[in-house]
Amino acid sequence: MAPTATAGSSASALWPAQQQQLQQQSLLVHGAARQRLLGNMTQQQQQQQQWGQRAPHTSYQQQQQWRAYRGAAKRVRHSLPDELSAALAVAKAARPPRAEPPQLAPRELQFSSRRAGAIAIKAGMTQEWDEYGARVPLTVLWIDDCKVMRHKTADADGVTSLVLACGAKKEKQLHPRQMAEFKAAGIPLARKLWECPVSEDAVLPAGTPITAAHFAAGQYLDVTGTTKGKGFAGVMKRWGFKGQGASHGNTKSHRRPGAIGGGRADPGKVWKGKKMPGHMGAETKVVRNVWLYKVDPQRNLLYVRGQVPGPAGGFLFIRDAFRWHWAQRAAAGLPFPTALPVPGGEGAMGGASGVVVAKRDGPDPYERFRSDVGEYAEGADWKTE
Template sequence: MSALSRGVIARLQLFWTISQPQSNLNFWRSGPLSEPLIFRAYLGSPSTYSTLSTHGQDEMEGRGKLLAEAQVRAMGAESRRTGAIAVKCGMTGLWDKWGTRIPITILWVDDNIVTQVKTLNKEGYNALQIGAGQKKPKQLTQPMLGHFSSQGVPLKRELKEFRVSEDALLPVGTPITARHFVPGQHVDVTGITKGKGFQGVMKRWGFAGGPASHGSSKFHRKPGSTGGRQDPGKVFKGKKMPGHMGHEQRTVKNIYIYKIDPARNLLWVKGQVPGNEGAFVLIKDAVYKKPDASLLPFPTHFASPDEDLLSLEPITADLGNADPYMKD
């Protein structure tokens, strides 16, 4: 097929799409960055559009999107809160009183909001879809644009679904900040590890390698024998051999939250977190070292309307009279 015929067919498809009702939905952002996001959806041309508020609960109620109430509740024994999506900013360190450096990873909870509510009656389970970051309309596909439009939320860069209990459901548009967690609690952090490419057995599996001398000829980093003789006559599946290393989903459990900065939505966590700097990670309440339910905001932290975020001071975990992570 020639390029001319492909171009004609593409033009005809575009004309047919625009002529159809409720199709070719487009978005753009209006207002400065400091104001709440408002997207204008139009059909065909920008001259005919309708304004769609991202945080208007009246509009959500009319669409049936307000499936839960944003109010403080009592957390039960079987309650399960939602998690959050954070950006790995980098690592720093603190010195304990013995002079040992404690690694600290800084995580940024980047503009998390609830983008979808899934209930037991409709989807068969209770869950919240959380969106993080920002993205331009041209960077998203039409199905994703339609998803954000139907939910009435701004465009997000990363989406993740968290299973929750029924009493932890939140309405669409509810923000999830760093104060969803409290200093001193333990969390589980999930991320994609750094990719190492194709590696040999010494780097990938920690093999010792062959001898460096005494008759060794070009056998320094090789794996050695990989199978038996005629019986079994094959190499079993799962044999540790050279191959692709890294770029796998891993979860680091029971990470301690040392400090929270509410003004900048930052978390200081003790230890390493999988992934490169700038990568998204998932933070959830620890499964094995469960936090004290009386200290957690449930279902999340609701900021007061007259609260000045810039005036908030960082909150450090209560470690008693002597901070074990600081030198005397």
């Protein structure tokens, strides 16, 4: 005799025949309830229910039935018209295939060449002293496993560019479609992506690493980043207004902007672009012609002079300066299209340590200061008593 299931036993303890019988009874009950629901609906409500939209019910019982069975109907996605879908399919089929990038090999840098950039992480700021003993404030940029994910061509995509990937990410943090793109490219999951326009002779194959050796000490860079968010700020902090008087009849208007120039009749409005309180920071800014002081290819570190936008740990997009003179760019010794891996690793650039430090352009700043002071002192009429 087959054992019977008690009230506290689970459904898995039943025999297969009893499980099948319960499933059939459940299907019959649900089917009958669904038929009653559809029978009470009008034709328009049934159509809306099939489309997955909420039908207008007046009865509380019908609303409860709708909440119970609305998940059974699958939503029909609205597709494009057949003529437009056919035209898009024809245009996609007629699009030329994406050409494969050339084999990675050293090439000659041309006037129209536009090299690839890199994704870096702002590590912080430090300082060093150059060969003349002058202090140089530096920002340290770390290139964390930056690789080429894929390339785009002008014939197939309308633009010639490279999609770069940097950092690391877990599978649970990515969408399945994003994971499919990384698997198709054959590179590990990345945290940050950036599409970098390049010239046709600077296209790199997928998986090519972009390291610190891609840049040369002494060159100029354009650094793009997101500034620190300051929240809602007044005009004194946001725009550097002087502020109003602290006394002499001024009451509760010490940090206010004052008149905004609207006028009652002429012009009768506040001009667009007027400096007023508002949200400050969290904007994309480009700092141009940043001087690259030092390159450490073994640790993938770049030392640039001055400050760059963003907090420590933020992502930055760096590339060759757009307003850099061609003669200086040709004389900088930039590896084109990128720095090729050297067997052995150590000593790839500038000796055993691999660290390359740029030299200051121009004369000794202290000698120039002495000469300026000397000329001033010689021409001055000093009083001697």
